[in-house]
Amino acid sequence: MKALTFKRYGKSPEIGFTDLPRPTLQPDEMLVEVHAVGLNPIDNMITTGMFKPVLKFQLPATMGSDLAGVVKEVGSRVKRFKPGDAVFASLFDLGTGSLAEYAVVPERVAAFKPANLDFVQAASVPMVALTSWQAMKERAGVRPGQKVFIPAGSGGIGTMAIQLAKHFGAKVGTTTSTANVELVRGLGADEVIDYKKQAFEKQLSGYDMALGTLKGDEIEKSIGILRAGGKIVSLVGPLDAAFATARRLNFILKFVFGLMSRKIRQLAAKQNVSFSFLFVRPDGGQLSEIGELLQAGQVRPVIDQVFPFQKACEALEYLAQGRAKGKVVVQIKPD
Numbered sequence: 001m002k003a004l005t006f007k008r009y010g011k012s013p014e015i016g017f018t019d020l021p022r023p024t025l026q027p028d029e030m031l032v033e034v035h036a037v038g039l040n041p042i043d044n045m046i047t048t049g050m051f052k053p054v055l056k057f058q059l060p061a062t063m064g065s066d067l068a069g070v071v072k073e074v075g076s077r078v079k080r081f082k083p084g085d086a087v088f089a090s091l092f093d094l095g096t097g098s099l100a101e102y103a104v105v106p107e108r109v110a111a112f113k114p115a116n117l118d119f120v121q122a123a124s125v126p127m128v129a130l131t132s133w134q135a136m137k138e139r140a141g142v143r144p145g146q147k148v149f150i151p152a153g154s155g156g157i158g159t160m161a162i163q164l165a166k167h168f169g170a171k172v173g174t175t176t177s178t179a180n181v182e183l184v185r186g187l188g189a190d191e192v193i194d195y196k197k198q199a200f201e202k203q204l205s206g207y208d209m210a211l212g213t214l215k216g217d218e219i220e221k222s223i224g225i226l227r228a229g230g231k232i233v234s235l236v237g238p239l240d241a242a243f244a245t246a247r248r249l250n251f252i253l254k255f256v257f258g259l260m261s262r263k264i265r266q267l268a269a270k271q272n273v274s275f276s277f278l279f280v281r282p283d284g285g286q287l288s289e290i291g292e293l294l295q296a297g298q299v300r301p302v303i304d305q306v307f308p309f310q311k312a313c314e315a316l317e318y319l320a321q322g323r324a325k326g327k328v329v330v331q332i333k334p335d
């Protein structure tokens with residue numbers, strides 16, 4: 001089967017198409033014929049080697065992690081799915097990839113594809129929806145009436161997080177450039193700051209929670225708009241010691257991550273705000289709940305561009321420019 005792989009970490013990862021044997025299954029796994037793959041910025045970051053101590057791959061490794069497709073075979077212990085079922089899933093953090101004609105999907109990370117979405121739309125959802133759900137609902141416990149700040153509202157995370165925050169009953173503040181103001185308003189954002197014209201830290205205040213979606217000094221600035229007792233959940237680092245502990249990393253990494261996040265944690269503590277870093281985990285149960293919201297039309301995928309499989313490298317390069325409005329998807333098997 002054809003797969004997009006990388007051969008080594010670093011500046012020349014040798015990304016290209018490889019012919020791999022069709023995978024074999026463990027009892028709790030399914031073989032899925034991949035129809036579409038939603039891309040995420042981390043797909044590009046993995047090849048640099050920056051996540052090598054945390055994410056384990058056997059090289060050459062198949063790239064990509066989100067997918068939608070059709071179950072072809074099931075292992076002997078798979079209970080919920082059967083051949084012919086349409087599913088979607090994130091394979092993030094499993095040491096396998098999705099940019100291939102077939103992928104191995106453990107039953108526990110899969111959910112039925114919402115019937116009202118095509119494969120391209122469904123493939124755009126898993127990582128951004130799971131991350132937003134885990135940050136806002138699980139980690140921060142966002143409640144109706146609370147104010148949530150979601151910077152970069154027009155990105156993959158932003159377009160999904162705004163809609164989920166509204167579903168949780170929150171009021172949403174966001175930042176975006178002039179061209180995307182109407183897009184984020186249409187998704188439900190209440191306070192929209194055009195970052196080309198205004199500084200959000202001078203306009204917003206009294207927020208209960210902020211997502212960290214942008215690197216640089218955006219997280220420091222976000223701390224200033226939170227109320228005492230507010231929470232910041234960063235998706236972009238710095239990594240912290242709690243993350244190292246949760247992943248059972250060695251004490252050296254725990255120490256290093258503790259040092260990396262010391263400054264921001266101290267700043268947060270001074271303002272009586274909590275800081276934590278979140279690393280998404282694949283979760284078929286949560287994805288099923290999100291699937292119900294999609295099916296009911298309460299949230300919808302926002303797609304910027306769809307590339308054919310042979311242009312997957314161009315799709316990754318386009319995403320790396322950081323200007324996508326919603327999601328970039330690679331279509332492997334046209335409907």
Ligand SMILES: NC(=O)c1ccc[n+]([C@@H]2O[C@H](COP(=O)([O-])OP(=O)(O)OC[C@H]3O[C@@H](n4cnc5c(N)ncnc54)[C@H](OP(=O)(O)O)[C@@H]3O)[C@@H](O)[C@H]2O)c1
Nearest residue numbers: 041131152154155156157175177235278279280322323324
């Ligand atoms: N920790 C985790 O588990 C986890 C999971 C998922 C994602 N992430 C991380 O979360 C970050 C966001 O992911 P994503 O998928 O949303 O990325 P993305 O789709 O590539 O983000 C692109 C968007 O960012 C906007 N943007 C860029 N600079 C901006 C600025 N200064 N202010 C406001 N908006 C700005 C762009 O809008 P304009 O063109 O209008 O500027 C564009 O729409 C990435 O670093 C990703 O790796 C982490």
